[in-house]
Amino acid sequence: MKNRNLILEYILSLKNVRGEKLNKDENVFYVNQEPFVILNLNKNPEKISIRCDKELIKLLVQKYDEVMPGTRLNPNQWITIIKTGQLSEIEIKDLIFSGYNQAIKTLGH
Secondary structure, three states, rough: HHHHHHHHHHHHHOOOEEEEEEEOOOEEEEEEOOOEEEEEEEOOEEEEHHHHHHOHHHHHHHHOEEEEEEEOOOOOOOEEEOOOOOOOOHHHHHHHHHHHHHHHHHHHO
């Protein structure tokens, strides 16, 4: 649970982020009105969906077993990570920050 809280704290530390309940298990986080991460705090292992660059999605899916194209989301714009320990917390935070920046870019268009 400690790592889950660290990820949640990191997401909420980003500027202009708000979260809301998506369903009983998941929370979606937005920068302004654009979603960039969906966090499932109740699954074990933890499941995180993150907005992601199309080319990076291909690389991550090839490199890590725990990364797949976004489940229930646009697989060309989202990844889903089933946390098994392949990706470090730092790598996950970097992906979250990248998704956050992509959402901001979307707002500018």
